[in-house]
Amino acid sequence: MATRVAMGNNKGGVGKTTVTVRVAEALAVLGKRVLVMDLDPQGNSSGRLGVVGDLGARTVSEAIKENRRGAVADSIWPCGWDAEYASRISVCPSTLDLEDRMSEAGVIGAYRRLAIALDGADDGYDFTLFDCPPSLFHLTQLALAAGPNAVAVTEPEYYSIEGALRFRAFVEAQGTNLSNPELHLIGVIVAGYDVRKPAHVGQLETLPETFGPLLWEPVIPVRTAIQDADESQLPLVAQKSEGGREARAWFGQLAERLIKATS
Amino acid sequence: MSGGGKSPRATRRRPTPQAPAPSRTQILVGDQIAAAASSAAALVPGARQAQVVDPAGVTGTPAEQLRFYEAAIDAAAENHRNSMAAAKARVTVEIGMALQEIRSRDLYKVTHATFESYVEQRFQLSRQRAYQILEAAPVMFALTKIFDTPLAESHGRILAPVMEQHGIEAAKAVVAKAQEAGKVTGASLRDARKAAGFAPEPSPRAASSNPRSSVFERLQLAQERLTRVSAAVTRTAVHDANAEHPAHARRLVLDLTDDLVSIANALGLTVSRNGSPLGDDPTLDA
Numbered sequence: 001m002a003t004r005v006a007m008g009n010n011k012g013g014v015g016k017t018t019v020t021v022r023v024a025e026a027l028a029v030l031g032k033r034v035l036v037m038d039l040d041p042q043g044n045s046s047g048r049l050g051v052v053g054d055l056g057a058r059t060v061s062e063a064i065k066e067n068r069r070g071a072v073a074d075s076i077w078p079c080g081w082d083a084e085y086a087s088r089i090s091v092c093p094s095t096l097d098l099e100d101r102m103s104e105a106g107v108i109g110a111y112r113r114l115a116i117a118l119d120g121a122d123d124g125y126d127f128t129l130f131d132c133p134p135s136l137f138h139l140t141q142l143a144l145a146a147g148p149n150a151v152a153v154t155e156p157e158y159y160s161i162e163g164a165l166r167f168r169a170f171v172e173a174q175g176t177n178l179s180n181p182e183l184h185l186i187g188v189i190v191a192g193y194d195v196r197k198p199a200h201v202g203q204l205e206t207l208p209e210t211f212g213p214l215l216w217e218p219v220i221p222v223r224t225a226i227q228d229a230d231e232s233q234l235p236l237v238a239q240k241s242e243g244g245r246e247a248r249a250w251f252g253q254l255a256e257r258l259i260k261a262t263s
Numbered sequence: 264m265s266g267g268g269k270s271p272r273a274t275r276r277r278p279t280p281q282a283p284a285p286s287r288t289q290i291l292v293g294d295q296i297a298a299a300a301s302s303a304a305a306l307v308p309g310a311r312q313a314q315v316v317d318p319a320g321v322t323g324t325p326a327e328q329l330r331f332y333e334a335a336i337d338a339a340a341e342n343h344r345n346s347m348a349a350a351k352a353r354v355t356v357e358i359g360m361a362l363q364e365i366r367s368r369d370l371y372k373v374t375h376a377t378f379e380s381y382v383e384q385r386f387q388l389s390r391q392r393a394y395q396i397l398e399a400a401p402v403m404f405a406l407t408k409i410f411d412t413p414l415a416e417s418h419g420r421i422l423a424p425v426m427e428q429h430g431i432e433a434a435k436a437v438v439a440k441a442q443e444a445g446k447v448t449g450a451s452l453r454d455a456r457k458a459a460g461f462a463p464e465p466s467p468r469a470a471s472s473n474p475r476s477s478v479f480e481r482l483q484l485a486q487e488r489l490t491r492v493s494a495a496v497t498r499t500a501v502h503d504a505n506a507e508h509p510a511h512a513r514r515l516v517l518d519l520t521d522d523l524v525s526i527a528n529a530l531g532l533t534v535s536r537n538g539s540p541l542g543d544d545p546t547l548d549a
């Protein structure tokens with residue numbers, strides 16, 4: 001089984017998907033094989049990894065619905081990027097249909113369905129990264145029940161940090177309820193740092209105190225190259241600007257940090 | 264474990280986010296969701312589930328204490344509204360889905376000639392009511408799997424043509440849009456339906472049942488006519504009329520026939536002018 005890591009925050013729009021996708025990219029650059037599980041019905045990580053168009057029944061929603069060991073294997077797509085290392089990235093994509101899985105939250109044992117569907121399906125990978133929706137409910141719980149590691153992603157902004165703290169508290173308290181007593185937070189990644197915003201500068205100062213050794217370096221500042229890569233559904237390697245180069249280096253360091261934290 | 268303690272530095276104006284107190288984290292996790300769902304299902308409320316405020320916990324000024332108990336009353340009223348809405352929706356879905364099968368498999372024929380007479384006699388449901396339920400139930404049933412809040416039957420009827428013509432995803436989108444606009448009401452659903460470009464085309468059945476739409480009016484009309492008939496048709500009146508004015512007597516018979524046909528129509532029966540029954544009402548079986 002791959003090393004499974006759920007990326008979360010209770011708050012939306014804080015960079016969860018960007019960090020998941022770029023850390024996956026950086027891990028692949030380092031030679032790791034990565035499976036990205038898109039657990040957000042918005043399907044942002046699927047799109048940004050170039051998995052677009054008609055996905056038919058090959059989505060994470062169908063894999064969960066099947067409730068069968070290893071079902072995820074039938075819903076895995078290759079990353080659509082044109083880059084050498086992209087062959088080491090696979091995606092289990094989502095569409096809006098994933099919302100339908102929410103109604104199963106009331107079924108006994110439903111929170112284990114993704115763990116079951118992944119069983120055996122990610123054996124060929126080094127890492128499985130879960131891009132969680134901005135919520136602590138069923139879809140995020142599916143991810144947290146599937147593996148021992150969680151990483152909070154946050155902007156250096158009040159409500160985002162609050163969301164990260166809520167995610168941490170949840171992860172620390174709920175492992176047993178999710179039949180996953182090993183579950184723990186291994187790190188906090190700070191993204192979307194905007195030096196022009198006094199609020200960001202102020203909150204950034206407080207973060208070491210708030211998260212202590214869980215705080216990972218480096219902080220990812222806002223860069224046009226990152227947003228451009230996201231929007232054009234391209235790899236960072238396609239961003240030839242200085243910002244693109246910087247971003248690749250930062251995410252590379254975060255990928256190494258992740259490898260270290262999980263080895 | 265609460266990392267963000269009080270800042271030692273007086274100069275920092277910006278607040279540091281605090282870790283949530285564990286007891287305040289009320290998210291249901293894992294099988295707790297299923298447990299809550301099944302107790303919610305069992306909780307079409309009885310006195311047994313009543314939650315009474317512990318007086319020991321109510322302290323403070325009289326105004327504060329009052330607010331506490333008033334909140335309990337508001338919560339009870341809210342619970343009542345929600346439970347009633349859920350129970351009503353459940354009845355519509357359960358009856359409607361069963362009626363649908365009884366009708367589509369012709370099971371009513373075991374005991375009755377027509378579906379309409381079956382529902383009227385077996386369940387005291389007027390045909391109009393039965394068709395309302397049949398119309399609303401499928402979309403309400405389909406949407407129970409998607410939305411937590413039960414859909415009112417009247418909302419189901421607004422969404423029924425959308426689902427019939429464009430599928431469940433379209434109906435779901437209309438509800439989601441109404442939710443975005445705030446509260447889901449008949450008006451907000453109609454607006455959302457219109458905004459989504461789903462014209463409220465009357466379904467063929469709705470069109471054919473429109474002329475019959477006000478059962479109450481039709482019954483009133485029928486009753487008035489029956490009163491008139493029974494007042495007019497005395498043995499002497501018929502005898503006298505026939506003896507003195509044969510043409511008038513024929514006229515009277517024609518008038519009475521008209522009245523009887525109207526009454527029959529009002530009741531949803533079809534009769535021939537010579538009195539022999541024709542059988543089922545073709546407009547409803549179509």
Ligand SMILES: Nc1ncnc2c1ncn2[C@@H]1O[C@H](COP(=O)(O)OP(=O)(O)OP(=O)(O)O)[C@@H](O)[C@H]1O
Pocket residue numbers: 011012013014015016017018019040042044132133134191192193220221222223224226227230231
């Ligand atoms: N470091 C950055 N520099 C520039 N843009 C960024 C950066 N990080 C994130 N963004 C942009 O911010 C937006 C929100 O980020 P992202 O989609 O990753 O957030 P999210 O937490 O996954 O949101 P959601 O809660 O909706 O899933 C995106 O448009 C993304 O491209």
Ligand SMILES: [Mg+2]
Pocket residue numbers: 016017018040044045131132133
């Ligand atoms: Mg996202």
